Ligand code: SAH
């Protein structure tokens with residue numbers, strides 16, 4: 595049996611696919627160069643925007659043609675965020691409608707059931723991806739991740755340390771720690787260990803101090819040339835974390851710090867918990883302590899109700915921060931999210947596209 599895995603979306607999905615590959619290899623399967631020659635195709639899906647979802651549907655349709663034209667059996671497995679959402683939806687309606695729409699798919703399997711515990715078959719021999727947590731509890735109003743990946747769970751500290759040590763022994767020089775909120779790592783571990791966890795106020799919100807600074811420090815001492823991490827959120831970017839980065843030169847100086855919007859009203863509607871001023875203050879602290887710092891970010895344009903003035907506040911923030919790179923998305927309503935349930939997707943596509951182009955020119959074209 596020959597398998598092919600198609601991965602859509604973020605590096606977390608890439609890391610998951612590396613475990614799926616290990617699982618399939620353990621069943622005696624061998625990799626196929628492309629899906630056309632495979633007997634077993636796994637589609638690791640992304641749901642972050644409608645466009646990502648559509649790409650997975652396109653592939654299923656192509657596979658359907660192969661399946662019907664071929665005599666040999668072809669198994670199609672769908673996993674990742676689409677399957678996650680379908681299985682987490684208690685009404686069962688999402689799964690039922692997917693099964694009806696795509697009868698050629700043999701199974702919709704939640705990612706937790708594929709290859710967990712396997713030693714990943716790593717694609718990249720120089721930079722190893724190491725997931726340290728999964729899921730998300732933040733419920734930004736536009737985001738489907740809490741519904742596809744479930745609540746935030748941190749991997750046991752010693753498991754991560756053990757995996758990183760092994761990677762170093764194997765000769766890996768670069769490592770990337772992954773989590774939807776990588777710097778929230780360990781807040782759940784701390785919470786479960788005590789009845790009354792200590793909270794500290796950071797960016798206007800009470801937070802449990804995370805274990806991420808300790809973990810990052812320990813990993814940075816293992817002799818890697820470069821230790822990278824993504825994606826971090828502003829509210830768990832503590833002074834302690836800034837100090838760990840400042841004091842360990844092998845921690846990446848390119849930091850991904852998604853801002854989403856530079857307007858306080860939009861941020862509030864997004865449930866992003868910080869203000870433009872608080873984000874800028876954090877950036878100032880980072881620039882002050884970390885030499886040669888480069889910041890990258892995520893921005894959403896055309897969030898429901900976003901006025902021209904509110905968009906200009908985002909432009910202003912971008913000018914002030916001088917991001918090295920930005921992943922700019924056109925707002926896309928996602929199933930089950932608060933913004934889909936409560937707000938109208940009222941910004942026309944042409945306006946979203948124009949705003950996207952303005953930021954693209956300002957940030958990404960300027961840094962080519
Ligand atoms: N956990 C990370 C990002 C995860 S999703 C964080 O909080 O920063 C990656 C990016 O996709 C987000 O940062 C956001 O910019 C974009 N995104 C998420 N949901 C979206 C939606 N409904 N429409 C458009 N972009 C979206």
Ligand code: SF4
Pocket residue numbers: 730731732733734737738739740774775827
């Ligand atoms: Fe979680 Fe918000 Fe990031 Fe989505 S955008 S993964 S809800 S923190």
